[in-house]
Amino acid sequence: MLQLVPRLALKSGARLFSRRNHFLEVSDEVTEALRLNRPVVALESTIITHGMPFPQNVECALEVEEAVRSQNAVPATIALVNGAVKVGLCKREIEILGDTKISRPVKTSRRDFPYVLSNKLNGGTTVAGTLVVCNQVGIRIFATGGIGGVHRGASETFDISADLTELGRCNVAVVSSGVKSILDIAKTLEYLETQGVLVATLGPTAAFPAFYSRLSAHKAPYCVETASAAAEIIKAHKDMHLESGSLLFGVPVPEPYAFDPESINRIIDDALVEAHKAGISGKNITPFLLEQIAGMSGGSSLKTSILFRKQSKTYCANKEQRKNCSRDCRLFSASGKKRRRHQTRGEAALEQTARKYLHYYLP
Structure with a gap:
């Protein structure tokens, strides 16, 4: 995992990243896709943490990711995991978030990031929360x-x-x-x-x-x-x-x-x-x-x-x-x-x- 944050935009739409934001962890797959200007589709995570019961929430999240992959695009599910902002989740992370009795996730909008991150909690990003991260990463x-x-x-x-x-x-x-x-x-x-x-x-x-x-x-x-x-x-x-x-x-x-x-x-x-x-x-x-x-x-x-x-x-x-x-x-x-x-x-x-x-x- 790389801890990345955009520093400035290039003419191509790609981004130069610095390591100033230690909360942000972009998966290797998403990082590589952005570097090569491959199509990336962001997905929110409140559907996993607050929108559906377990295990339907996990099944749905994985199938949506597969739908994105089937079109040769890279899915970037965004969520907060143990006090880190993850861009691109692995299957295990989706499963853990989906079992809300264990993960106890916080519904995370823009205002909630400081509290969830400082307390190292898990969080499902709302549309607003996901947009915040998309804008930072360049998705x-x-x-x-x-x-x-x-x-x-x-x-x-x-x-x-x-x-x-x-x-x-x-x-x-x-x-x-x-x-x-x-x-x-x-x-x-x-x-x-x-x-x-x-x-x-x-x-x-x-x-x-x-x-x-x-x-x-x-x-x-x-x-x-x-x-x-x-x-x-x-x-x-x-x-x-x-x-x-x-x-x-x-x-x-x-x-x-x-x-x-x-x-x-x-x-x-x-x-x-x-x-x-x-x-x-x-x-x-x-x-x-x-x-x-x-x-x-x-x-x-x-x-x-x-x-x-x-x-x-x-x-x-x-x-x-x-x-x-x-x-x-x-x-x-x-x-x-x-x-x-x-x-x-x-x-x-x-x-x-x-x-x-x-x-x-x-x-």
Whole structure:
């Protein structure tokens, strides 16, 4: 393991590292991939520590990593292990984190790093926490389930996820299944606009996905139908030198596993009542609600959550999708042939990651 922290960015998008940050440990595989400008996809770890029960959480995490590898990209699951920030976990580390009775992990956002690190604890990084590390290490593509957002009743509680603020601070392309259904999607989209975050639906319509449901009543500002188009957006963002403001691509859950909006909203309303009765608030509210929803739905919500994260693996096994991906890549390469002659290796790797990885999320 190397203890690395970025010192300055190169024109290629690669980074020079120093040893000033003794908390940061980047795996040899991820370090080598970044050095060679190979595609790297970041993965958060609260799904392991707080999002699913054991052992489904470990199984899901390993399968998602395998889906990334199947596209010749390197997975970089990010977590805190015994007071170190790990970028790229081994199987044993994922298994230990997943058994929460042993690991006793802390849900770690930006604010929590100093406490968790100084006390040498374990932690699952939220979307915000993962973005912090991505920005430091230089990883530009990050895949997750549902992002946090503005909670229902936020006008009274002011409960707004730090994920939104961090999306505005950092410079990362995030692929997710939209905003968690337990949140206020309309207010979340408004807040993202305020933070300067480009939001687009990846698919045929602009209707923004609602995690368990394919569509919500709210539209994203933009709609992107192909992975190549998404890659063009990412490159334009980089070429414009917009130093902050991430890109958020919302991907609907596959049709067979999507919930009817009315039925899932009834379940969410009941779960919110239970949370109020139990006095649950703050960062404990989301894990509590997800657990309640899983119970009230007879485990169907958990299955949907797992299947979304496995979606890329399902598409990887589909030869027709592979053929379409190759076609899209050829078209993309042909249209940008002259420009590509002057393209750095880092830019090419970034576009390659976007085209290959995002393609397998298309519905």
